[in-house]
Amino acid sequence: MTPGADGPAPRRRGRPSRTAGAAGPDARTRILEAARAEFAARGYDKTSIRGVARAADVDAALVHHYFGTKDEVFAAAVEVSFEPALDLPAILDGPSEDLGERLARYFIGVWENPVSRAPLLAILRSAFTHEAAATVLRGFVLRRLLERIAAELDVPDPAFRAELAASHMIGVAVMRYVIRAEPLATADPEKIVEMVAPTLQRYLTD
Amino acid sequence: MTPGADGPAPRRRGRPSRTAGAAGPDARTRILEAARAEFAARGYDKTSIRGVARAADVDAALVHHYFGTKDEVFAAAVEVSFEPALDLPAILDGPSEDLGERLARYFIGVWENPVSRAPLLAILRSAFTHEAAATVLRGFVLRRLLERIAAELDVPDPAFRAELAASHMIGVAVMRYVIRAEPLATADPEKIVEMVAPTLQRYLTD
Numbered sequence: 001m002t003p004g005a006d007g008p009a010p011r012r013r014g015r016p017s018r019t020a021g022a023a024g025p026d027a028r029t030r031i032l033e034a035a036r037a038e039f040a041a042r043g044y045d046k047t048s049i050r051g052v053a054r055a056a057d058v059d060a061a062l063v064h065h066y067f068g069t070k071d072e073v074f075a076a077a078v079e080v081s082f083e084p085a086l087d088l089p090a091i092l093d094g095p096s097e098d099l100g101e102r103l104a105r106y107f108i109g110v111w112e113n114p115v116s117r118a119p120l121l122a123i124l125r126s127a128f129t130h131e132a133a134a135t136v137l138r139g140f141v142l143r144r145l146l147e148r149i150a151a152e153l154d155v156p157d158p159a160f161r162a163e164l165a166a167s168h169m170i171g172v173a174v175m176r177y178v179i180r181a182e183p184l185a186t187a188d189p190e191k192i193v194e195m196v197a198p199t200l201q202r203y204l205t206d
Numbered sequence: 207m208t209p210g211a212d213g214p215a216p217r218r219r220g221r222p223s224r225t226a227g228a229a230g231p232d233a234r235t236r237i238l239e240a241a242r243a244e245f246a247a248r249g250y251d252k253t254s255i256r257g258v259a260r261a262a263d264v265d266a267a268l269v270h271h272y273f274g275t276k277d278e279v280f281a282a283a284v285e286v287s288f289e290p291a292l293d294l295p296a297i298l299d300g301p302s303e304d305l306g307e308r309l310a311r312y313f314i315g316v317w318e319n320p321v322s323r324a325p326l327l328a329i330l331r332s333a334f335t336h337e338a339a340a341t342v343l344r345g346f347v348l349r350r351l352l353e354r355i356a357a358e359l360d361v362p363d364p365a366f367r368a369e370l371a372a373s374h375m376i377g378v379a380v381m382r383y384v385i386r387a388e389p390l391a392t393a394d395p396e397k398i399v400e401m402v403a404p405t406l407q408r409y410l411t412d
Contacts, residue, residue, distance in 0.1 A: 121334075127385055138387050164390070167381040171372075171374050175373040179344050180340065187366060199408070
């Protein structure tokens with residue numbers, strides 16, 4: 001990563017960029033979507049601020065203006081990718097005796113959907129290959145997801161238990177969608193929910 | 207990956223290579239160790255047969271002779287990295303009521319040791335970034351580890367259950383050693399064993 005190379009693109013190259021002033025109120029959203037798509041398709045290493053700007057049809061300076069460094073663009077893209085996590089309160093608010101089942105079903109649903117799966121896989125892949133991406137994921141996973149779950153638990157070591165539950169769901173995703181080991185790779189999602197739910201239930205409520 | 211670029215190195219470059227005849231009976235072992243180190247340090251993409259040969263101080267033709275293609279070298283390196291798995295029969299042979307605890311302790315032990323952890327992380331990283339590596343891991347994990355465990359189980363769907371257990375252990379490794387999310391990243395290994403063991407026990411014996 002060479003931040004210097006990601007500076008504003010000379011006007012003579014590529015398509016004409018819109019100016020910051022003409023970008024409109026949806027430019028930020030467009031940049032985020034482009035960043036998510038670029039990181040998902042190319043990985044952390046090969047994604048540049050210039051490339052994101054090109055995909056969003058804005059000037060690279062505008063990407064810098066809204067998000068700052070490449071790491072910060074990545075962090076914002078991670079947050080967008082985890083937006084389904086905003087459903088969490090509804091999941092956490094239900095009766096505690098089937099919390100494990102609700103979380104397992106929600107999680108499998110997010111991963112079964114190719115649209116939400118692609119960016120999650122890209123984030124995991126980036127965390128494996130780049131310390132900066134691992135740091136972003138660590139900060140995000142801790143701050144937004146696990147702490148929110150842990151805060152609702154009435155068990156000793158809630159943060160530890162929330163992480164164990166999350167680790168199991170991440171492991172299922174790695175085995176099913178990355179390694180694609182059978183029989184898990186083609187198992188009926190409901191069968192996975194049925195087996196995994198009691199594990200999550202034990203970690204989160206016992 | 208351009209297999210053609212990995213052909214025998216011209217003699218004029220690099221250190222003088224030993225000839226196949228002079229390589230001695232330990233050349234195969236040396237190549238395997240070099241391959242494991244190269245894949246662990248550089249990742250799948252940047253590892254070449256020529257680089258492995260250089261690190262093992264042999265001719266690239268000898269690497270081809272013993273192992274074939276880059277994918278086959280990778281497969282052999284994966285097998286070496288999973289050699290601790292040869293301890294599995296001892297683990298599986300013990301009393302079934304604490305099988306989960308024995309597996310959890312064994313698994314954490316392998317990952318806590320930096321020497322065995324590095325190649326495992328490299329393999330996972332490669333599986334995330336290269337389909338060929340995922341294929342190798344899938345074949346290996348299925349053939350050597352999971353089937354061996356599943357064969358010992360007296361439950362319905364033993365292969366599915368063995369994979370769920372493995373997926374949890376992989377997820378713990380990802381969270382603790384790759385993402386390094388707290389509190390799991392610095393938790394006492396015994397505390398992890400204590401919490402994870404009942405999960406593995408349920409999958410494998412209930």
